[in-house]
Amino acid sequence: MLIHPWDAGTDEQSLAYVKDHQFGHLIAAGRGREVPVVVPTQFLLVDDRTIVLHLARPNPVWAAIGENPKVVMSVAGPWAYIPGRWRAEPGNEPELGVPTTFYSSVQLICRAEVVTETEGKLEILREQLADLESGHGDPARMPRLMSGIQGVRLAIEEIRGKFKYDGHKDAAHRERVAKGLTERAGPGDSSALSHL
Incomplete structure (x- = not known):
């Protein structure tokens, strides 16, 4: 992903964003494949260097x-x-202005460790459930679930954060864009306005 200096997020900003948006795409290139395997998935950022998640055993990833x-x-x-x-x-002339899209994106480059043993999978499930649904029953009491999944721990090696909100433009320019976002009030506009 292209990251201009004015769009670059610090590791702290990027991880805070990931913590608030724990759904993404796990991308595994494999070797000698025409295309990588891309899996949309929920995950848990355990700390600033670890992600855990689980997926169904038949998953091609x-x-x-x-x-x-x-x-x-x-x-x-x-x-x-x-x-x-x-x-x-x-x-x-207004019609000659250059359009763009405002967005946030973080890519975490990781080393994956597949977890197949029951205790390791239970640990991952317990961590995820504690974050998402405290008070959920113990996953150890769901043997069918345990046999149908595998877990994965991702060790974060590199953080690439991009927050594209015209950070290189002057205050007057950003005020014009903010006015447009406020008046339009469409999907994504409130988030863009808060970043702008």
């Missing part, structure tokens, strides 16, 4: 991870289209 344990967890969240007229420089 397991073979790709077996071929190459280096994976990407990609997280992107609310986006907002910014019309060119909002971004036109003063004195220029």
Whole structure:
């Protein structure tokens, strides 16, 4: 992903964003494949270097991870289209302004460790349930579930955060765009406005 200096997020900003958006795409390139395996999934950011999740045993991602344990967890969240007229420089024709899209995206480059033993899978499930649904029954009492899944621990090796909100533009420009977002109030506009 292209990250300009004015769009770059710090590791702390990027991990805070991931913590608030724990649904993404696990991407495993494998070896010698025409395309990588891409799995939309919920996950848990345990700490600033660890992600855990579980998936069904028949998932094709397991073979790709077996071929190459280096994976990407990609997280992107609310986006907002910014019309060119909002971004036109003063004195220029509004229809000649350059449109763009505001968005946040974080890619975590990780090394995957597949967890197949029951105790390891239980630990992952308990961590996820404690975060998502405290008070849920003990997954150890669901043997059918345990036999149908595998877990994975992702060790985060690199954090790539991009927060594209015209950070390189002056305050007057951002105020014009903010006015447009406020008036339009469409999907993603509130999030874009808070970042802007």
